[in-house]
Amino acid sequence: MGPMSANQLDRIPPAILIDDLTFHYPDQTELFAEFNLRVEAGQRFGLFGPNGAGKTTLMNLMTGLLTPTSGSIRLFGKDMQKHHLRINRLFGFVPQDFAFYQELSPVENLAFFGAWSGMTGAAIRRRTRELLEILGLAAVRHKKVQQFSGGMKRRVNLAIGVIHQPRLLFLDEPTVGVDVQTRHAIVNYLKQLNESGTTLIYTSHQLGEAEELCNMVAMIDEGRIIAYEALDSLLSKHRQDGLEGLFLELTGKNFRDHNV
Amino acid sequence: MYKLWATILKDVRVMRRDWLGLTFMFVMPVLLVLIVTGMQSGTFELVSKNKLPLLLCNKDTGAASLQFIRAVDTMGLFEVRQIPGTQNEEMIRERLYRKDALLAVVLPADFSAQVASRTRVLAGKALKSFGLDDSVSGGTVKTTGAPLTLYYHPVLQESFRRSAEGTLYSALQLVESRQLLKTLYFSINEKELPDTLGNELLSNREKISEIPVSRSNSRKSPTVTQHNVPAWTIFAMFFVVVSLGSGIVREKRSGSFIRLRTMPTSYVLTILSKQITYIGVTMIQTILVFAVGVWIFPLVGLPRLDLPDDWSGLVLISILCGWCAVSYAICVGVFADTEEQANGFGVISIVILAAIGGLMIPDFILTGPFRTATKFSPLHWCLDAYYSLFLEGGKLKDVWSNVLSLVLIIAGLQGIALWGLKRKNLI
Numbered sequence: 001m002g003p004m005s006a007n008q009l010d011r012i013p014p015a016i017l018i019d020d021l022t023f024h025y026p027d028q029t030e031l032f033a034e035f036n037l038r039v040e041a042g043q044r045f046g047l048f049g050p051n052g053a054g055k056t057t058l059m060n061l062m063t064g065l066l067t068p069t070s071g072s073i074r075l076f077g078k079d080m081q082k083h084h085l086r087i088n089r090l091f092g093f094v095p096q097d098f099a100f101y102q103e104l105s106p107v108e109n110l111a112f113f114g115a116w117s118g119m120t121g122a123a124i125r126r127r128t129r130e131l132l133e134i135l136g137l138a139a140v141r142h143k144k145v146q147q148f149s150g151g152m153k154r155r156v157n158l159a160i161g162v163i164h165q166p167r168l169l170f171l172d173e174p175t176v177g178v179d180v181q182t183r184h185a186i187v188n189y190l191k192q193l194n195e196s197g198t199t200l201i202y203t204s205h206q207l208g209e210a211e212e213l214c215n216m217v218a219m220i221d222e223g224r225i226i227a228y229e230a231l232d233s234l235l236s237k238h239r240q241d242g243l244e245g246l247f248l249e250l251t252g253k254n255f256r257d258h259n260v
Numbered sequence: 261m262y263k264l265w266a267t268i269l270k271d272v273r274v275m276r277r278d279w280l281g282l283t284f285m286f287v288m289p290v291l292l293v294l295i296v297t298g299m300q301s302g303t304f305e306l307v308s309k310n311k312l313p314l315l316l317c318n319k320d321t322g323a324a325s326l327q328f329i330r331a332v333d334t335m336g337l338f339e340v341r342q343i344p345g346t347q348n349e350e351m352i353r354e355r356l357y358r359k360d361a362l363l364a365v366v367l368p369a370d371f372s373a374q375v376a377s378r379t380r381v382l383a384g385k386a387l388k389s390f391g392l393d394d395s396v397s398g399g400t401v402k403t404t405g406a407p408l409t410l411y412y413h414p415v416l417q418e419s420f421r422r423s424a425e426g427t428l429y430s431a432l433q434l435v436e437s438r439q440l441l442k443t444l445y446f447s448i449n450e451k452e453l454p455d456t457l458g459n460e461l462l463s464n465r466e467k468i469s470e471i472p473v474s475r476s477n478s479r480k481s482p483t484v485t486q487h488n489v490p491a492w493t494i495f496a497m498f499f500v501v502v503s504l505g506s507g508i509v510r511e512k513r514s515g516s517f518i519r520l521r522t523m524p525t526s527y528v529l530t531i532l533s534k535q536i537t538y539i540g541v542t543m544i545q546t547i548l549v550f551a552v553g554v555w556i557f558p559l560v561g562l563p564r565l566d567l568p569d570d571w572s573g574l575v576l577i578s579i580l581c582g583w584c585a586v587s588y589a590i591c592v593g594v595f596a597d598t599e600e601q602a603n604g605f606g607v608i609s610i611v612i613l614a615a616i617g618g619l620m621i622p623d624f625i626l627t628g629p630f631r632t633a634t635k636f637s638p639l640h641w642c643l644d645a646y647y648s649l650f651l652e653g654g655k656l657k658d659v660w661s662n663v664l665s666l667v668l669i670i671a672g673l674q675g676i677a678l679w680g681l682k683r684k685n686l687i
Contacts, residue, residue: 063522064521064522065518065521065522085525085526086524088522088523088524089524091522093522095515095518095519097514097515097518098515099514099515099516099518099519100515100516100519101270101274101516103273103274103277103278104270104273104274108270108273111266112266112267112269112270113519114266115263115266115267116266116267116520116523116524116525117523117524118263118524118525120262121262144277160519161519
């Protein structure tokens with residue numbers, strides 16, 4: 001998968017197209033009503049909002065972990081509900097929680113999750129060597145992950161999400177709780193991935209990191225999109241020099257987690 | 261296929277690093293089968309093989325008491341331990357309290373005189389009824405006491421006591437019959453009864469034809485090992501619930517499960533992999549416990565395990581029992597929400613199902629609703645199948661009904677697990 005030209009990108013259906021989405025948790029009021037969103041292929045798309053805004057729910061809907069009450073979600077033109085297993089090959093997911101087996105080594109984890117992503121043994125071994133080298137885990141490849149530091153675990157979490165070289169990568173707070181060096185390494189690697197054609201959907205409260213990584217931004221609050229634009233243009237429109245100021249301007253300064 | 265292989269490999273690796281689970285699955289059954297069989301061995305041997313110790317205090321000096329003792333000894337139920345005739349009732353009671361034996365018999369000083377007196381009276385009556393002169397009953401001594409006294413310890417079960425009483429009556433009757441025959445013979449023929457004729461008349465009883473109800477017509481008597489090893493092997497198999505049930509819950513609640521659900525593979529593959537891995541575990545458990553029965557038991561003085569002749573039946577039944585145990589553990593894992601629930605419910609339910617399934621108390625001694633309840637325990641059907649092989653000497657062709665029962669139970673448990681997975685939106 002190499003960098004794509006503008007013409008190529010034009011022919012590719014949007015990475016994500018959400019159309020009239022409605023969703024509510026059982027016995028709760030609607031979180032999303034007639035919600036629409038479009039993410040073009042090749043974008044580094046940041047999804048931001050205060051606690052309880054619906055970011056994680058939206059991420060779970062886009063990855064198929066939750067089923068919409070109505071409306072449709074299409075990934076690269078394919079309906080999520082109708083082509084669930086086929087679509088799942090197209091994307092990778094790096095959840096906020098450590099989503100791997102702590103009792104296993106990075107190599108063993110990648111062997112298992114690689115197979116579940118539909119890769120062959122040879123492809124898994126090749127990609128494992130490559131990823132562990134890039135993410136600085138080669139020296140500890142056979143050690144149990146439970147012995148690792150938080151930063152190393154984050155890198156293992158990321159490696160598993162990208163082992164099958166997905167066209168679309170969902171990242172839910174991928175750098176929470178890591179040191180500056182690890183954050184730097186992860187952000188750099190994500191940029192490399194994007195340059196090689198992977199669309200990124202990113203959500204985080206690390207707004208400085210988001211500014212560095214994202215070129216397109218959507219802010220959501222109470223299940224609605226309150227801003228959707230290229231990052232540079234959004235900042236200049238609101239005369240803000242950073243995402244944090246813009247965030248506070250759009251969502252206010254009150255605590256939002258009282259509803260939890 | 262590669263996905264399945266990779267999943268099995270992952271499950272084996274995760275399990276290999278779970279030391280607590282491994283201890284429960286492999287060390288616990290070995291200890292359990294050794295301890296329980298060792299403890300039950302004494303009782304079982306008492307019932308099936310050993311003679312019951314009997315203290316015998318002979319205060320008599322006549323010939324009849326010696327004949328009686330010989331007759332009791334010949335009958336084979338008791339290990340007769342003679343104690344001095346000078347001992348009084350208090351001393352005998354003390355010996356029973358000390359559990360030197362659970363039974364004691366005292367032959368009174370006039371035992372032979374009593375026997376002689378009773379037989380003379382009976383002989384006189386018989387001679388009269390034959391139309392002959394009663395030349396024997398004159399001069400009989402009137403006796404009031406019982407011919408013998410039986411003391412027993414209250415811990416002795418009623419059935420044992422009745423059996424002991426019956427044997428003592430038989431011995432007494434034998435002595436009296438011999439005496440009666442001698443008296444009658446002498447009265448009619450005026451000469452002594454020849455020993456050969458006496459023996460022929462009294463001891464030449466018709467043999468009862470004994471046929472063991474065994475599929476192989478084997479006369480091997482079941483030992484405590486043949487009972488316990490299959491039973492505790494099944495218990496061990498079902499104890500995989502500790503590792504497998506809680507493993508499923510742990511996986512469901514972990515972040516890795518979230519990731520698995522976003523991948524292009526069905527969670528059914530995970531369940532399938534766990535089944536294959538843990539059926540492998542139950543097979544290792546079976547080999548381990550059977551090996552202990554065959555090689556370790558004789559070293560610690562327990563009867564050796566005799567494996568059934570038909571290996572195909574043994575292998576098939578073992579796999580089905582293992583699969584049944586794994587299916588049950590998967591059900592527990594699917595429906596439990598926390599590891600505590602899976603472990604708590606899993607362990608307690610296995611102990612209850614083992615109890616009602618006949619692993620701890622043989623089901624044939626249960627009655628009424630308890631007997632019906634055994635049918636609801638999957639462990640009962642597993643045990644039933646193993647007993648067909650281990651105790652009844654069955655072969656593969658004899659255990660098809662057991663195979664069918666186990667297949668139906670497995671299908672039922674798998675169906676419940678799949679329904680649970682769907683209901684919880686896991687597949």
